[in-house]
Amino acid sequence: MKYSAPRGTVDILPDASGKWEKLERILRTIASNYHVKEMRTPIFEHTELFNRAVGDTTDVVTKEMYTFEDKKGRSITLRPEGTAGIARAYVENKMYALPEKLTKVFYMGPMFRYERPQSGRQRQFHQFGVEMLGVESPYVDVECMMMAITVVKALGLENVTLHINSLGDEESRDAYRKALQDHFRPVLSDLCEDCNARFEKNPLRILDCKVDAKHEAMKTAPKTIDYLSESAKAHFDKVCALLDDLEVDYVIDTNLVRGLDYYSHTVFEIISDDPKLGAGATVGGGGRYNGLVEEIGGPATPGVGFAFGLERLMIALNDNEDDDEGIDAYIMPLGEEARDLGMQISAVLRANGFSVDMDYAGRGFKGQFKSADRFKATYSLLLGEDEVKGEYVNIRDNKTKEQEQVPFEDIVSYLEKGLGL
Template structure:
């Protein structure tokens, strides 16, 4: 029988993986500019972590998690998002006791949700996320949003808008929760079963329902910013002022609540109308979550973060020409067994000196080997046959300017370096 990848997963093949590497390098560079350090957490965690942190009324926990029992009967879940694992590691490793109060970390890797697969959304998908823990300040909110904007700008996405809203502090959320219940109480019979369950546990989740999104009651629902406490309003006003000062375009979107239960105060999404993604595409988003660390057993610790789906970010790189990618430095072309033995020594020497190399392993003629050199976009072809072996030389051909020279074995490295430094750059 034949085997195929499980539904909702994809293989990342050579030719595609280079784009992933390029995106990862860009994200790491931006993280370094913001002094954000990498943190790696397990791909699976105890299921209870996500139930507590994400919220059992969220779609992620109630419908989409991959949860199983291990051999000792413990419930384990593949991570559906990155923040909960970072929060758990922050508490377990007592990072709240470090000298620097503000800890800024990022993660990058696969997440898992049992969703209906569609273009740009798989059951195994990848996220890049940032968490800034330890300081409650509108300045940190704005730094977090600024970093997210920097990512999309670095990718060259067009027509990008930052959408922001405030869910307020606990006092604000309590007042807003009661207002929502008063509003939806008379419409409960018209809403889906999930919304009825959310009504008592977390009515905020009703606003995030995809089934009832077009119900008239959704449009007339109370707005979070109308129920902000004075303290929460001051926080949000300062966020807006800072964004204005930085000349960051934004829209106050009162319908924005985000899909996970741990958010408070500032929430945001980055929306793009770039043709590569389609009109109104959400590229990524996040917000502040001041109660999360406390919820999972740590000390009261404010936090703010964001996450991007990396598959969506990759779409921004798809238009780049393959020719823009560097090829190999050298393709070694041996003719005969003795030449192969020598080629192995040459290729090892070149790689040890930092050059990217490949050689022919299937004993083809020159015509077939030159075709491979072209496919690899090799800068140099290094040709050696019986005569070259006997005379301890090689033929080095620059595939860009077509110049070819006979070079003694001991001069190969110097020849290539001199050629590159003499103005013959990779095209």
């Protein structure tokens, strides 16, 4: 029987893994610069967590989750997003009691959604996300957005715009909810089954419908910022003022509502017209979610965060860049005795921090030189019968093509000097 990867999953092969590692290094460096530390949560959680946290009116919960029963009949779901698991861990581990009020964490790893696979979007996909929990402040909102912008700039994306909106506080949402219901009630029979189901539970979700996106009522729907309470408007005005002070270009996009139920106040997306992604492509986004921690059993705790799909960021990375940095040394032995010695030399070099590989196939120098070129080795270490007897190695600089005899005991210092270590 011939096996293949399940639809919506891909194998990341060795020739592509270097690019993934590069992206992950960039993200970890930026996280460190913002003093954001990593948190790792399970890949699966109890299904109820996502029903409560993400919202049972969202497409993620109603249509896209991978849910199953374990051997004891408990309902388990592969995580479709990262925020709910972070919030659960925050509550379970009583992180709200830490001396510092603001907890800043990031996560990076696979997520799972049953949706139609397409370029940059798979059923098993990878996300990098940041959550900042414990402080309700427009300054934290902007800190979060600035970090997201830093990621995009680090990848060299062009024609990027920050889109922002406010969903307001609970008072604002109640007023807006009523306005939406009054607006859509006369045309409810024209809308799809999902929109009708959302009408009572969460009419805000109607605005995110793909089936009825072109309906006239969508174009004339009330805007969230017209229903903000005084405090919510002050919060949003301060966010805009801070972005102005930082000279960040942004667009107030009143159609932006985000796709998950837990958002409140500031929401944002980063939109790119870079040819690599296509016009109007959403690179990533997030927003504030002040009721989430309380919803899953913790104390009232404000939070704000964002997430990027790594597959989408991979497209953003410059395809022309050489992501394989190569190795420091490639050991080229001729004969069994030379291979034995080569194994010892490689062990010593690795113990001293060098990246090293070696020929194990017993080929001649011609074939081994081709491997050294493919591995982008800085140096080739040639070991034949004469070298073994004379207790030296011929070290070839693969860039200058110069070659020099180096005693065994001097190999480490020779490479350190040549590599500028």
